[in-house]
Amino acid sequence: MLTEKKDVAIAGAGLVGTLLGIYLKKKNYKVTIFDRSADIRKVKFSGRSINLAMSTRGWNALDRVGIGDAIRKIAIPMDKRAIHLKDGSLTFQPYGINGEAIYSISRSGLNRLMVDLAEKEGVNFEFNQKIWDVNLDTATLYIGENEHGPFEQKTFDMVLGADGAFSRIRHRMQRQNRFDYSQYFLNIGYKELTIPPNADGSHKIDPNSFHIWPRGEFMLIALSNDDGSFTCTLFMPFEGENSFEKIHTEEKLNVFFNEYFSDTKDLIPNLQHDYFTNPTSSLVTMQCYPWTYKDKVALIGDSAHAIVPFYGQGMNAGFEDITALSDLLDKFPDDIQMVFEKYQAIRKPNADAIAELSYRNFIEMSTKTADADFLLQKKIEAWFTKLHPEKWLPLYDRVTFSLNPYEDALAIGDSQKMVMDEVMKLPNIHENWQTAEVENYILELLRKNKTDI
Known part of the structure; x- marks a missing residue:
């Protein structure tokens, strides 16, 4: 628990900003969330949304602050892909090897609910507040109608940027020397x-x-x-x-x-x-580093690592940022600079990994899901996992239905791909895949690669 109550500003009242506010409020911070738009509960959504797919990492973050069950009420489980082929036929591909599901949630519905839940925790919201700049050394926000002023200055102990892929907080951080940025x-x-x-x-x-x-x-x-x-x-x-x-x-x-x-x-x-x-x-992938400045400013969620939506992990990754930051705040409650340094060191490699996985997954969704070899490969992986769960967990399950680091999932997934590429070359694999010969061949390849996957 904090020995001193800190005054924190969060830029952005989206999903990551509101959940972060709940986490910090429960740690006895004074929290104000600023958003340049009107209160989402009072406006019609813009017609530019992709429904969210909540999975294990997201539920873990919500359940840790006791709001998971409230959100499950508006979530619909999806335990499979339904593949609509051009000829009108329909095939199904299960998601998890043990029947796990991802959950469809309306972005606007979830955001509205989370603002309500954050307000109940005592988080203060300031809507229609346009942040144009931030003084990194003093954690002072400059708020006004346009970027040329006049500005109202508001100073805090910390400023956390959760204001999305085109973050104003990050825009200021980019003007530092040796700040890496790409989009x-x-x-x-x-x-x-x-x-x-x-x-x-x-x-x-x-x-x-x-x-x-x-x-x-x-x-x-x-x-x-x-x-x-x-x-x-x-x-x-x-x-x-x-x-x-x-x-x-x-x-x-x-x-x-x-x-x-x-x-x-x-x-x-x-x-x-x-x-x-x-x-x-x-659709943009954005990467940057560092994510923090001294003990004053930090980026989180899309403001630090915007990714394309093809793995359904953007929100889940942002929520996982929050749990990592929260654990560090519990461990070093009076050393925010230590917290920030460890937070970015832990999360940056994982953010880069899920960015790469998300980019690759467009090819899987748009092309491979209609491919017979790909569908067979998924069946072989599921079959082998049931026989040897200690030796194999499919990449999708590792990313979506576990808390294993994204960085590990990417590396292990690459190793698994090399194995499966060889398996799919076996003669008559489509007819004889569920055999001891195939099982032993996979075991032999795993031993040869000396990779614990």
Whole structure:
């Protein structure tokens, strides 16, 4: 417990900022969260969201402060992928080897609930407050209507930047000497579409599946909401043959969907309205270092490590930042600079690892989920894991259904890929995969690699 009550400002009232506020309030900090936008509970969401996929790391962070059960009430379990092939056929791919599920949650619904929960803990929110700069040495925020002032100055013991991929707190830190920063935009954008509920409020398709229409360079996904609707996201290149640039009329949109997503004709009745009304958003990976400045300022979540959404780990990784920071605050309550230094040293390698894994997973979702060899490989991994759980845990399970470090998951996943590449070369593997010969071959490869995976 703190020997002195500290006054902390958090920039950003999103998911990471609000959960961080709850954690700090429970440690007896005075917490004020500033956000440049209006109170999310009083505004209509913007139509540029991708539904969240809560998994083990996220639930762990929520349960540690006793709010997991409140959030489970608005979460829908998804224990499998539903793969919609171009010919209209449907196949299923289970997620966890033991039936585990990820959970679909509306971003706006979760954010609203978490602001309510944070307020109940005593966290103070200041909405419509635009932070333009911060004095790193004094933890002073400069707040005003525009970046040229006039400014209201507010000084705190600490400032924590949870203000997203285009963070103003990080923008100030970037002006330091020897501050590393990079951002990389995919040539893939995304647009939100909606599958409305049936007239009786039920879901039109299976709510307990993560629905994917994989089409190579582009794909459609759909995640269920608790009102019977689905939030769909169309991922597609900005330019090229099948792209947002080319599909710019209702006629071209209809032709495109009839060719590639014909089974959605009756699912998305407002396709034209959604496509031409909702914005086309970009996808960015952002990396930087250091994340902290002395004992005054720290970055957390997307402000420190924005990633693309294809592993469903952005929010989960941000929540895990909070648990790591919280553990260090418990260990060194009166040495914030030590806390900050250890926090960034622990989390930076893991943030880089999940960024790489997320980038790679677009290929898996958009292309490999429709590939027979890939689906067989997943079956072989699950089968071998049940035979030798001490020797193998599939990469997806390691990332999504465990608390193992992302850094380890990336390294072990690369080792597993080398093994499986050899296994898939075996003659007649599609007919004879569930055999002692295949089992012994995998064991031999593991011994040869001398890798504990």
